[in-house]
Amino acid sequence: MRAVIPFKKTNAKSRLSPLLSEKEREELAMAMLNDVTEALLGSGCFKVIDILSTSIIETGGANIVLTDKGLNEALNEYLKKMTSHSINEPVLIIMADIPLVSAGNIRDITSSSADIVIAPGRMGGTNALFIRDPSRFHVDYYGSSFLKHRDIALKNGLDIETFDSFNLSTDIDEVSDLSEVLLHGKGHASRYLENLGLGFAWNNGRVGIKRI
Amino acid sequence: MRAVIPFKKTNAKSRLSPLLSEKEREELAMAMLNDVTEALLGSGCFKVIDILSTSIIETGGANIVLTDKGLNEALNEYLKKMTSHSINEPVLIIMADIPLVSAGNIRDITSSSADIVIAPGRMGGTNALFIRDPSRFHVDYYGSSFLKHRDIALKNGLDIETFDSFNLSTDIDEVSDLSEVLLHGKGHASRYLENLGLGFAWNNGRVGIKRI
Numbered sequence: 001m002r003a004v005i006p007f008k009k010t011n012a013k014s015r016l017s018p019l020l021s022e023k024e025r026e027e028l029a030m031a032m033l034n035d036v037t038e039a040l041l042g043s044g045c046f047k048v049i050d051i052l053s054t055s056i057i058e059t060g061g062a063n064i065v066l067t068d069k070g071l072n073e074a075l076n077e078y079l080k081k082m083t084s085h086s087i088n089e090p091v092l093i094i095m096a097d098i099p100l101v102s103a104g105n106i107r108d109i110t111s112s113s114a115d116i117v118i119a120p121g122r123m124g125g126t127n128a129l130f131i132r133d134p135s136r137f138h139v140d141y142y143g144s145s146f147l148k149h150r151d152i153a154l155k156n157g158l159d160i161e162t163f164d165s166f167n168l169s170t171d172i173d174e175v176s177d178l179s180e181v182l183l184h185g186k187g188h189a190s191r192y193l194e195n196l197g198l199g200f201a202w203n204n205g206r207v208g209i210k211r212i
Numbered sequence: 213m214r215a216v217i218p219f220k221k222t223n224a225k226s227r228l229s230p231l232l233s234e235k236e237r238e239e240l241a242m243a244m245l246n247d248v249t250e251a252l253l254g255s256g257c258f259k260v261i262d263i264l265s266t267s268i269i270e271t272g273g274a275n276i277v278l279t280d281k282g283l284n285e286a287l288n289e290y291l292k293k294m295t296s297h298s299i300n301e302p303v304l305i306i307m308a309d310i311p312l313v314s315a316g317n318i319r320d321i322t323s324s325s326a327d328i329v330i331a332p333g334r335m336g337g338t339n340a341l342f343i344r345d346p347s348r349f350h351v352d353y354y355g356s357s358f359l360k361h362r363d364i365a366l367k368n369g370l371d372i373e374t375f376d377s378f379n380l381s382t383d384i385d386e387v388s389d390l391s392e393v394l395l396h397g398k399g400h401a402s403r404y405l406e407n408l409g410l411g412f413a414w415n416n417g418r419v420g421i422k423r424i
Binding site for chain 2: 119
């Protein structure tokens, strides 16, 4: 079994720019990537962990596969290459911006017996995608990828399971999402934000975030 | 074991008023309550299911306990009454606006061995709260209730577990939340929204919702 993490460091997480500088966003992106990689390593499930990256990065425990392609192209090329090299093993594609993921989550999602398992992000996204037979699936991210991946599975006669996890559903895109990292995170990303001096702000009874 | 659902029908879900009339919001609130009640009944875990309601409502399979008190007061009075009547059994307090919850979720959260189990909502909320010994806990909703409930547990020497579920984390407050019901719901609330003619709209590559 192998895991693939698509990753973009350069000008990462632009929607966090109201609060974080470009350098801070890139450092946060790296911290989140490290959280995801550690969960994958900690699960003990994978022979190979590949990071499909658009730039050279340093991280432990995973291979860096450089690509200049977009998300869908890079991942579909990866799946095709597996097939053409007769590597017939399940793949977990997992996003680099879900720092709450745990090793237990990874063990649970990869132990499903379904052909395809989707861990949805909020608002129709796909945050993790477990593909039992990569020769029979392709990805289509952006927009409501949850619906698109469900349709691709159905068209290819594959059964599909939705993986129910708050941790996996929590991708970090907007400033308000950072609250979830401070509330629930225990890893690199939450320590990074705490060290930046970020803390909670209260707004109409809802939790927000600010520099303290 | 018993379950308690606090419920307010009158002018329910006011933040949905940009899209739904008052009557529709009340009907949606009832549909979501029915989804939650069915999950509780389907789990087979409870001797008693009480709905703490501010108005008379009709629903199947649960007792209606009328109250004119606010959320915290009503629930803390309920917990106190259990203690004073020597009803020493675990209680699951569950919100009425989490229509994605499944019977399996309920079985999982109530089978924890922790003293307190919290299923967080987004942005620091508490969507379900499993209390093994109601004489040793009180609730404090609003604001970041997740942090407040964690602190109350720690102060009372109770161990606490966070329950990881996208279904339970998805409370329906804002118009954008309705997308989650249409994307993932299978019950009363999703059928109600479909019958209203609500469907997906696409906005900057993100899924939104509109009347079709």
